[in-house]
Amino acid sequence: MAAAIDLDRVGMTYEAATGRVEALRDITLTIGRGELVALVGPSGCGKSTLLRIVAGLRPLTAGRVAVGGAEVRAPIRAVGMVFQAAVLLKWRSVLDNVLLPAELSGLDPRPWRERARELLRLVGLADFADKRPRELSGGMQQRVALCRALLLDPPLLLMDEPFGALDAMTRDEMNLELLRVWGEGGGSARKTIVFVTHSIPEAVFLADRVVVMSPRPGRIAAVLPVDLPRPRTVETRAAPAFGALSLAIYDILTGRKAA
Numbered sequence: 006m007a008a009a010i011d012l013d014r015v016g017m018t019y020e021a022a023t024g025r026v027e028a029l030r031d032i033t034l035t036i037g038r039g040e041l042v043a044l045v046g047p048s049g050c051g052k053s054t055l056l057r058i059v060a061g062l063r064p065l066t067a068g069r070v071a072v073g074g075a076e077v078r079a080p081i082r083a084v085g086m087v088f089q090a091a092v093l094l095k096w097r098s099v100l101d102n103v104l105l106p107a108e109l110s111g112l113d114p115r116p117w118r119e120r121a122r123e124l125l126r127l128v129g130l131a132d133f134a135d136k137r138p139r140e141l142s143g144g145m146q147q148r149v150a151l152c153r154a155l156l157l158d159p160p161l162l163l164m165d166e167p168f169g170a171l172d173a174m175t176r177d178e179m180n181l182e183l184l185r186v187w188g189e190g191g192g193s194a195r196k197t198i199v200f201v202t203h204s205i206p207e208a209v210f211l212a213d214r215v216v217v218m219s220p221r222p223g224r225i226a227a228v229l230p231v232d233l234p235r236p237r238t239v240e241t242r243a244a245p246a247f248g249a250l251s252l253a254i255y256d257i258l259t260g261r262k263a264a
Contacts, residue, residue, distance in 0.1 A: 009073060009161060009197040010036040010059060016067030016222075017054055028054050030222040032068070038160070039195040041187060043208035045254065046218030046226075052201045055223070056163045059199065060084050072161065082110070085154030089166040091146035093138040099125065100134040103152045110157065117156060124152035128182060144175035151186065162198045169203065177239070180210055184237060205254050209247055210237055217257050227257050 015032040018025055029051040036042050044052045057063040058070060061080040070077040072084075085106075093102045103121040107114045125131050128148040138146055147167060154162060164183075168176045188195045202208050208215045209231055217227040231250060233241055241247055255261075 007038045008035050009038040011071040014068035018066045027222040040213050041198040043200045043212035043215045045208045047220050050218045051223030083159050084161045085159040087154045087164045087167040089169045091150040098135050106156045164200045205251050
């Protein structure tokens with residue numbers, strides 16, 4: 006599998022009011038094209054910082070990051086980002102929110118309108134294109150944010166706790182929606198996704214591999230493959246292998262068992 010992301014001994018130290026803070030230390034990881042990798046770890050371990058370093062939004066202080074074989078030295082264009090808050094512009098329609106990346110990239114948004122409508126159809130929001138964000142539920146707003154991230158068809162998606170603020174049932178629905186949009190059936194067009202979450206079951210349900218990070222300074226404590234068949238369904242969560250892997254990750258995170 007060709008590499009989409011290469012992290013080579015990545016470190017990040019920043020200055021705070023109380024002095025120097027080491028957020029990340031010696032992160033080495035290769036993520037293949039079309040792979041869905043989940044990052045789990047305690048709060049403050051640098052998961053979100055690592056995503057921003059990959060996107061070129063924060064400078065690293067040690068090591069090297071490459072995306073698609075090119076070293077990251079500035080913000081990269083071929084990436085879609087989804088955050089915990091949908092961050093939709095309340096004065097714009099749903100369709101115009103999805104079109105925002107085209108406008109920010111200096112593209113004529115008119116040719117992208119049909120693409121935006123296709124994405125809204127894909128996530129079941131075709132009838133809401135002209136609504137305002139306040140008229141949508143939290144789960145629907147996150148679907149819009151996902152469409153916005155997919156508009157320019159980036160090969161890489163970076164997702165930072167995108168479903169963390171949703172209720173449990175809506176979160177499960179969004180997990181299934183993400184896997185459907187990603188294309189569990191495989192194929193060369195499948196995007197690479199790095200997904201940050203605090204939920205162990207969510208990580209196991211979604212990912213090809215789960216990367217477990219240590220408390221700050223964040224390091225890789227373990228990388229566990231998820232050997233569960235795809236497509237994943239609600240019944241997947243009841244499989245003995247699902248529970249066993251979830252428990253293994255919990256043991257590493259809590260220190261009950263060494264990685």
